[in-house]
Amino acid sequence: MTSTPPAARPGGPAPLHDDRRLVLVVAILASFVVGLDSSVVNVALPAVRTELGGGLVVQQWVVDAYLVTLGSLVLVAGSLSDLFGRVRVVTWGLVVFGVASVACAVAPTGEVLIGARALQGVGGALVTPSSLALIVAAFRGGAQAKAIGSWTAWSSAAVIVGPVVGGLIVDGIGWRWIFVLTAVPIAVTIVLVRRVTGDVAADRHVHVDVVGAVLAVVGVGGVVLALIEQQRLGWGSPAVVAALVLGVAALGGFVPWERRVTRSGGAPIVPLRLFRARNFSVGNVATLSIYGALGMVGFVVTLFLQEVWGFPAWVAGLATLPPTVVLLALSTTVGTLAGRYGPRRFMAAGPAVAAVGALLMLLAGDSPGAIGYWTSVFPGLVLVGVGIALMVTPLTSAVLGSVPEAEAGAGSAVNNAVARIAGLVMVALAGVVLGGEMSVGGLHRAVVVMAVLLVAGSVVSAVGIVDPGRRGSATDA
Template sequence: MTDPATPVHTAPLRDDRRVVLVVAILASFVVGLDSSVVNVALPAIRQELGGGLVVQQWTVDAYLVTLGSLILVAGSLSDLFGRVRIITWGLVVFGVASVLCAVAPTGAVLIVARALQGVGGALVTPSSLALIVAAYRGAAQAKAIGSWTAWSSAAVIVGPVIGGLIVDGIGWRWIFVLTAVPIAVTIPLVRRISGDVVAGHRPRVDVVGAVLAVVGVGGVVLGLIEQGRLGWGAPTVVAALVIGGLALVGFVPWELRVTRVTGAPLVPLELFRARNFAVGNIATLSIYGALGMVGFVVTLFLQEVWGLPAWLAGLATLPPTVLLLLLSTTVGSFAGRYGPRWFMATGPAVAAVGSLLMVLVGSDPGAYWYAVFPGLVLVGVGISLMVTPLTSAVLGSVPQTEAGVGSAVNNAIARIASLVMVALAGVVLGGEMSVGGFHRAVIVMALLLVAGSVVSAVGIRNTHSRT
C-alpha cells in the first residue's frame, strides 16, 4: 500500500529534463505574454470601451483576482493529479478565454473573460515551476530556475513592443489572439513528457477555503477599485470591503480546522514553520506589490501624460525585463552556491533607488533619458538580483511532495500583492494619471521595496549547496 505522504512517479521526470524545462518555460511564457501585452493596450481599451481608470484597473485585476485566489487550488490539484495534466487543462482554458477577450463587445464582457483567463493562468503557473523542482536537484535546480525565469521573461520583452505595434496597427483585440499562439506549440510538447509526480492519495479539495480566498481577495479589490468611482461611503464599496475583510479573517481559522479534520487544507499552514518559506513570502508580498504598480503606472504615464504611442511605450519599459533575461541564470547559479540572503536583500534596495530616481520626471518626455530610463535600469538590476534567489529560497524550504502547493502559495501572494496595489492605484493617483500622481506612486514603490530588502536581510537564512 502506498504511503499517502509519498509521491507516486508514473515515470522518472529526470529522464525528460530538457523537455520539462522547455514546457515549463513555454507555459509560463503564455501567462507572462498576456500580462505584458495588456498593460500597453489599456489606453486603447479605455478609448473604445469607455469606463475610465476603473475599467483599466479591472482589466488587469479581474485576471489577477482569479489567478491569485485559484492558484492555491491549482497547486493542490497539481500535487494530487499531476503537473502535466493540470498544465494541459490550464492551457486549454487560457486559450478559450483569450478568444473571448478578443471578441468582447463591452468592458463588462472583457472583464469576465479576463477573469476566465486568470483561471487558466492559475492552473498553469504552479505546475510549470513544480515540474522543474521535481526534475532537478541542488545547484542544478537553482540554475534551471534561473533559466526558467530568464526565458519566461522573454514574453515580457516581446509583449510590450509587439503588443504595442498590434495596438497601434490593427487594434487591441488582436493582442489576445497573439497570446493564444504559444498554447498551440506547448500542448504537443506537454504530451511528450513520459513522467509525472502525483500524491499517493487524493483527499478532497478545500472548496470552502477556495471560496473564502476568492470572496476575500475579490471583495477587497472590488471595494478599493470602485471607491474611485462611487466614493468610500457608497453601500457597494462598504459592503465589498466588509464582506471581503470578514472572508479573509475567517480564512486562517478555517484552514486550521481543515488541517485537524481532514489534513488537506487549501494552504498547509505548517509550510510557514519553515523560516525561509515564511520570510520569503513576506518579502514577496512587499516586493511584488511594488513591481505590480511599476508595470501598471509607468506604462499608463508614458501614454496618457507624455502621449507616447503604445509600441514606443512598450519599448521604453523594456530595460527591467532585458536585464532580467540577461542576468537571471548567472544570479541563479551564484545563489545556488552562496545562498539567497544577500541577493534578496540587495536587489530590492537597488530597485528602490531606481524608483526614487523617477521622482525627477515632469511633463517633458525628455526626462525619460535622465530619470525614467536609468530608474528602470536600476529596477531591472534589482529584480535580477532578487527573483531567482527568492524563488529558490521559498521552494527549497518545502518537501518535493508539496512543491506544487508551495509554488502556488508563493505565486498567489505575488499576484495578490500586485492586484491590491493596482486596486490602490486610484487612491495613490487621485483618480487620474498625472505628474503628481506618478510621483506619489514611485515613492510608494520605493517604500515597499525597502521593506522587502529589510525583511530579507533580517529573516532569510542561507541553506546552500556548493555542488
C-alpha cells in the first residue's frame, strides 16, 4: 500500500485519544438506539395492522422500507464519514433518525409509516459505520479490540431488550410509544456526541463522488429490493426482474467508475486500495460466508419452533436468545484476548464451534416438549453463541485494524454492507433450502447449509488472516 502519515496508519496515534471513554459511550449509545428500534418493531406489527390496516403488505414494508434504505446507503454513509468527520455524520444520522421516529409515532396511515421507516433507514445508515469508525479513531492495538468487544456486546443487548420492552409498551400504552422510546435516548446521545473533539476535519476541496453514490444506492438497493420482494411476488414478477437487472447493472459499473475516480485523484465511495490489505480482503470474504450462515440461523430456527413444534411467539423468542446472551457475556473478554494474541485463531475457531452447534440441531425431531428442546436446539444455539462470540469482535478488529484511520468509515461501511447483504441473500434463499415450507427435514437441510458456510469461513480465516506484527501481515494483499 502507499505510505500514509503516521496519524493515519492503523498502528499510529489515535486522534481522539483524549475522549476515548466518551467516544465509546457515544458509539455504544448510537448503535444501541438503532438496534433497539430494529428489534422492537416486529412485536408492534400486529397492532399496526389492526389500527392502520393494509394487511400483510403494510406489515412487510414497515420492516422492508427500513432495510432497503439502510442496506443501499451504508456505503455512501461510510464515505461521507471519512470526508466530513465521524462526529458530524453521526450527529446527522441521529437527528434524521430522531425526526423519523417522531414521524413514525404520529403516522396517520400505513403509507406515512412506511415512508417514515424508510427515513429511519437513512439515519441508521449514517450512524452505523460512523459509530464504529469513532472507536477505530480513538483506540489502538489491544485497547481497540477490547473497545470493539464492548461495542459489540452492548449493541447486541438491544436485541435482548427490544422485544421484551417493546412487547410491554405495545400491550400497555400502544405501539406508537415504541418510537418515542427511541427518540428520547437519541436526544441524550446528540448532546454527548457534540462533546467529542479532535475528529477528522472535513476537506472542503474534495467533492462527494455523486455518480459512485448513485451506482451504490441503485446497485445495492435494487438487489436488496429484488431479494425482499421475490418472497412476496416471485422471481417471475416484472418488478422483481427489473429491480434485479437494474441493481446488477449498477453494481457492474460501480468498480470501473471507482477506479476512474481514484485515478483522477478524487474521493471514491469505496477506496479500492483497501482491498490490498490482506486482512481486509480476507476478512470480508469470511464475513460473506459466516454472516450468510448466521442470517439463516435465527430465521429458520424461529420458524421451526413456532410452525413445527407449536411454540407461542414469545416462547420462541425466549428460546432463541442463547446466542445473544452468550455474545453479550463473552464479547469484551474475547476482544481483550484477541487484542493480546491476534485475531486469526479466534476467527478460525469461532465458526468451527458454531458449525458444531448447527449440526447438533440435526437431533431435533417432530416431537417438541422440553426434552426435545433442551437436548437439541438449546445446546446447538449455545454453541452457535460461543462461536459467534469467539469470532465477531476479532473479525471486526482484523478488518478495521488493517485500514488507515482516515478511511475507517469506508472500511466499516464495506464490512457492514457485506454482512447485511449476506444475511439477506441467505434468508431469501431459505425457501429453496426448506423446500417451500417449514418441516423437520427442512430444518435439517438448513443447519447443514449453515454448517458448511461456517466451516468455509473458518478455513478462509485460518489460511488467510495474519496476526498483526507478523511478516507480510495485515497490510499486504
